[in-house]
Amino acid sequence: MEIFNNHKRLFITFTVMFLILTLGVAIGPALNNQNNNEPLPNSKPLTKEETAGKLVYISNGCVGCHSQQVRNVEIDKVWGSRPGIAADYARIERTSFLQNTATLMGTERTGPDLTNIGQRQSSDAWHYLHLYNPRIVIPQSIMPRYKWLFEVKDYPEEGDIKVEVPDEYKDFPKNKVLVVTKDGMDLVAYLKSLKQVKLPDGTPDPIFLYKQKQIASNESSNGSTEAPSQTGPDGAQLYAANCQACHQSNGEGLKGAFPPLKGSKIVLDDNPEIMVGIIMKGYDAREEYGVMPAVGTNANLTAEQVAAIMNHEKSSWGNNARKVTADEVKKIMDSLK
């Protein structure tokens, strides 16, 4: 055959073959998706600070451990209320003359997905503490510290944000204060901007595939009026997934940042109305503590799940209050809507 002996023909053949395939699976689909996807009407472009924060995010290689994509499978439901679609990324364009577009979808989850972190965790104080030393808020975390986003000063100047570090984690002189640098503030601004945007009215959300049997069985037990028993959702697990990052596993919170649940009046209150309200709507009434996001709404918690969390909180760490039923919670949740 000619091709065995003619290098020109061989080179042209494999180059053309490769280019045609490339056109079909890379350039073509890329151009098609680039041109046929508009940003969602509800989405907003990043502000100046948020854009600067995204650069900090890129520069420190956060994408190595944190993905920013909610796949259309049930497993990913914890990371967002709906699966990600191409339009979610349509606003992202080339970062700068030197740097390429950064959708930051990522390929690994050594840490949690951050698509919706702005909704899940809207407290500045939490983010600053977590960036300064992740083990202050999550003892088991293996995330690196980002000390270079902070500065130790004799006293805070005007415009400085002071970070209250618990004494046992203070690795600077106790008479000095820890303040956030511009980079740190920008990064947190960017993280808080990461929120899933609601699809325009009337457009149904794409569905999550691979529904799990476990969840189906939970739904089938909805009818029971009894207080959550062995068959209901695991309150301790839900607490760990949704509440523990701030209120801690011992329920004591963090001084100066997150209030304790242990011995809390609201938790021990026999009337569950306020507690359900806080879980579903968030809370920002006490100045000495950070803002609480609308955890329940963000995570799409069902009445059973909220009841399980509440009962876990009402019966742990020495708390001993009347347990609530899913029906009670459901009634309050309905009235909140």
Add this chain to the structure above:
Amino acid sequence: MKRYLNFLIFGFFLVLFPLIGFSQTDKPNSFFPNFNISTSDFILIIIFLLIFFLLLFSFGIYKKTAAYFRSRKNQDADKKLENFDLKELETLKKLKSKLNNPSNKIQILLLFLLLSPNLLLAQDEAATREGIFSEYGVIITIILILIPLILSIVYLIVRIRKSLKTYFNKSDQISAQELSTYIKDNIDTFKDEEIDVLKEALSFELPENSISGHLSPKDPHKLITNISTEHYLSFFARKRNPIKRPKIDPKLTSLIMWFLGSAIFWLLVGTTVGEYLGIKFVAPEIDNFSWLSFGRLRPVHTNLVFWAWASLGMLGLGYYVVPTVGNTSIASLKHGWYSLFFINLSHLLGTLSLMAGYNNGGGEYREYVWPIMIFFMIGLSISMVNYYNTIAMRKTKEIYISNWYISSALVFIVIIAVISYLPFWQDGIGETIIQGYYMHQAVGLWFMMFCLGLLYYFLPQQFNKPIYSYSLGILAFWTQILFYTLIGTHHFVFSALPWWLQTVAIVGSVGMLIPVTSGTINFLMTFKGDWTKVSNSYSLPFFLVGVIYYFTGSYQGTAEAFRSTNLIWHFSDFTIAHSHITMYGIISFILFAGIYAIVPRLTGNEPPQLTVGAHFWLALVGLQFYTIPLMIGGTLKGLSWAEGKPFIDSVVLMGPYWLWRAIGGSMMLLSHFFLGYNFYKMLAKKETIDVRERAFNILEKHLIALETEENSKNSVQ
């Protein structure tokens, strides 16, 4: 034999065929679409097959035993005098006069049983989620794990047969005892005259030297007298030295050495960084400097081991292989040096910029910004043109298959890099589509393609025989281009990328079984019949590991691409294990092998065999410690996510597996220091002086001086 093999291959693909069809669907499927066969049935079938083979085996044993007992009944022939040989006759005579008792030794039988029950247990543990075993990826992985188990059962059967043989021998001894007693008891039936006649007839012999004579042999070519022998104790297996080849241009040698030397330098830097990253998983607060933080060092590690170590190593070996298989010299040495310079420059700048926090964005392996990447591309393009010109000036008519693979790999990587750095199609999700294309094409059409080209040269060269099948190599070449180009998007299954594109990628991943299977068959059949050479060589074991991982690693890649397996393994540490199996087990092992295959030929110095052995075993065992815990941990992590447990649980769960990974990584790193030492030993000039060689060098100089003197005298006259 060959037809038989063809049938086997055909059957193999027939079995795999349903996979191609079903890879697009979500539900676990059966191999037999018309019957509803679940995994438990499948396992049951395997068990029935095993029982069938065991029955076959026991039947064979029964037949052998029966034959043995039949032969026992037929012992009368042993008792006739005519069948005795000379020695036996002598013994008989002596015995007749003396009558002594013979003594018997008792043999002790030892049975070594080799079994690995852990493998079986591991599967039981993983079965926490229902239905996980009915998914193709998982089944394929289990089969890959089962292969060594089944091999060990075969080994066990071989041992049992052997010990049965020993047992039969033992009973033969008993019958010998019986025969001797019979002879002793009936000694008078053998008559002396008869014995003597037989003895004389049998003991006829030519007188000594009646044919050869008494003169010492004439040995004009010193074939008998001049034998060199080595006298020292050998503590480990001696490997054969490579056959000396005609020397190649020392200038080319020096270029290749610089390529390989810088590759090994970057390997040491890159894997030290990798080891440090592995430690950070276990000890996250080991340092708090921004330049050494995890997010910045991770791309430094991947870029250095990918683009610096593997690329430079491949190009260095390519500068030897490309001209050699064309029976010519390299087109331009100068361009080779330019290429080396630009590639090294890009990695130096790239490493510094990444550590300083300046990178291109989120894309893996695309972290260098374009002003730095452009140096790398210039370096590759120079080598591409250089290789092309070398192939154009080849002295052979046909282009040897190695050069197909190597030159196409260079063309592809340049195209891939240009397309992936041009900004026109990279807004929004377009970036991710290009990213999938880029990261997988770089792996499959650059590293894998080039290394296959190297294999097609080195394996025949090491065995001194042609590759098993040239046509299989060509089939693999075109199918590799066809299928590999399609599969980039399988890194983004279930993401916002177009669903059809994901499906194409998954189908392409299954299609990859064709080039991988034909390549593996080709290489292993080249090994066949020459397995003894593997233990005699220090480069062939590396090649063997590379070929085996080529098979398992690539099949694992296909298994991972299915939607069902993506559910468990995607985003977990399983992917990290897979990338190390392929980039280290395949690419790096082939490069190690290539280095040990050609550097001693080029410099004339052998590496110390002990440290080559240390390099091999540390790298291989280290890789197991690295990958197996990560695969187990990655699966458990995925299952924990699937069960909806809090995310932090999966971090805590991975702790011990990350520790094992760090241990394996340390062994791999240590092995690279051995490689560095071996490379130094192969480069360093010989320190011991061969006295005789040196003396003759002096004499030769003297001779030349005399001759020139004579010549000048002549010219004067």
